[in-house]
Amino acid sequence: MKQQIIELFEQAVGVLKEEGVIPRRQRVQVRFDHPRQKSHGDLATNVALSLAKAAGLQPRELAQRLIDSLGRSPYVRRVEIAGPGFINVFLSSLSQSQILQQILDRGDNFGRCDVGHGEKVLIEFVSANPTGPLHVGHGRGAAYGDTLARVMRFAGYTVNTEYYVNDAGRQMDILALSVWLRYLELCGEEPTFPPNCYQGDYIWDIAATVHREDGKKHLYPMADVIAAGTSPHSEKALDAMTADFKSTLGEDGYKRFLQAALDILVDDIRSDLREFRVEFDRWFSERSLYDSNKVNLTINKLRQTDYMYERDGALWFRATSFGDEKDRVVVRESGAPTYLASDIAYHQDKFDRGFTKLIDVWGADHHGYIDRVKGTLAALGNNPDDFIVALVQFATLYRGGEKVSMSTRGGEFVTLRELRQEVGTDAARFFYAQRKPEQHLDFDLDLAKSQSTDNPVYYVQYAHARVCSVFRQAKQRKIKLEDDIGSDFGLLKEEAEKELANTLAKFPDIIATAARNLEPHHIVYYLRDVANKLHTYYNAHNILASESSLRSARLNLIRATKQVIANGLDLIGVGAPERM
RNA sequence: GCGCCUGUAGCUCAGUUGGAUAGAGUGUUGGCCUCCGGAGCCAAAGGUCACAGGUUCGAAUCCUGUCAGGCGCGCCA
Secondary structure, eight states: OHHHHHHHHHHHHHHHHHTTSSOTTOOOOOOEEOOSSGGGOSEEEOHHHHHHHHHTSOHHHHHHHHHHTOOOOTTEEEEEEETTTEEEEEEOHHHHHHHHHHHHHHGGGTTOOOTTTTOEEEEEOOOOOSSSOOBHHHHHHHHHHHHHHHHHHHTTOEEEEEEEEOOSSHHHHHHHHHHHHHHHHHTTOOOOOOTTSOOOTHHHHHHHHHHHHHTTTTOOOGGGTSOTTSOTTSHHHHHHHHHHHHHHHHHHHHHHHHHHHHHHHHHHHHHHHHHTTOOOSEEEEHHHHHHTTHHHHHHHHHHTSTTEEEETTEEEEOGGGGTOSSOEEEEOTTSOBOHHHHHHHHHHHHHHTTOSEEEEEEEGGGGGGHHHHHHHHHHTTOOGGGEEEEEEOOEEEEETTEEOOOBTTTTBOOBHHHHHHHHOHHHHHHHHHHSOTTSOEEEEHHHHHOOSTTOHHHHHHHHHHHHHHHHHHHHHTTOOSGGGTTOOGGGOOSHHHHHHHHHHHTHHHHHHHHHHTTOTHHHHHHHHHHHHHHHHHHHHOOSTTSOHHHHHHHHHHHHHHHHHHHHHHHHTTOOOOSOO
């Protein structure tokens, strides 16, 4: 509907251009928004204000000229000039009927639009190291990334989602070592377990699996593994330990522990996310980039540019040329590539696969990493603006008004699984979806858990269930619902009905805004608005008790409402229950 | 010290890319079911949009500076 009004005004602008009132070369973007105040009409535009200078006219005068050149439309009841030169448009009741019919016709597809023009987008999110279960911080990234993917798909982008599995590198060595040490304990040994190894109980579970399947096959004396003369607590000593561990067990032994850990941990993460209603199109292995030699190839390509140099035996990327604070090491003095090396290869690979827009969802603590990745991509000849990082701030949990303390280091954190079990997936996803990503999130566990009026999830779901309930009643009273198709929406003259219909009409706009700005939280606020309008209407007017043709129109109005709520909730990964 | 994010009602937060008299939820106070689900509705009260300048028809929004909080500044990821 809004689009049609925009076109109407664009034509009027065209006419004025013909007449020379507006300079022909002037670029004009007609925009309409929904005024806060009802007296300002259904839609309002500021074109006259923004073009006044170029036209050399007073804004109000230009507004009048525009209105004079306006074609007729059955959807427009009247237009007026207001304030400094706004043009307010009042829609006809026909436009209202039109939109309601459209909602019913399009059903699950109502709200779809094409702001994306099919652009190929790759959204990478979560990508937590497979070194333990996901915690509530990952949960926020998961909820945001998944919702964003759904919204962008709905808005006409071709979206793929990926989880980048960091199954290579130093952390993996430490993981495998941690499992082996626990395995030794299961074999009856008493190894010293360094504090910088992984402490979580799940390491025991993995070790137990290997122990059960392989027996004492991998039992070697600890002495072979502890490098002489180093403190067992330093990072360097840990590196020495992992190196000795690998040579002692050999390639096969090492891989046995690593793979056992990866299989269990990645599976666990996958099922955890699935129950959170988050599924990925692809789980991309970091190791595969090494196996296919892509890391080397990409680095060699970079070497051919002026942005790489050697210093202190290491290979550096000249990140400062791209606004980064300092240059960055890509290949260490030891010859081992850094995390950046595989990241360059991975992101270049995304472009190579034909994606033209890359969106990465990262924790806010990684923001210092953006410039260097952007820089490498630019150095490789890509447009750095096609690489977008959405930073997600951490969530702080509150229970009983108290902050729940969390430290990843000691393995003492609230897991996503615990959160799900405590508050449920619906509430958890709804709470995450409420905030824009860069906002700090205070997550009130008691509120999310409460099955009461306080909980905002129920407010929206209740509206949906309520409509379902009316239809159940209608059925019970043997009201013929077949007649509802094609009912006369012109009969809906109550203020509350117009308000509700008007709100429903905004849905496609909300989707477009959410997708364009990568801000799905708009949908949550919108749904609350829809629910409120529905509840208000419901309280003020009796639907089933009204005369049959009016009743039919009213039933279809709330049926359309139910549809919009269901569509919106689905986008944020929350269920729309028929009863509660 | 430098960089990024944040600062809006008692509390938690929106604010449609610069629009008209800044809005929700929650909390407080007061109303509303003989009736389709009261997990609901209506109303009142609550504001120096952190502060100071600037840009213009017009600023919570853009620019500069200051203050406060969070995060980051590794040949870790």
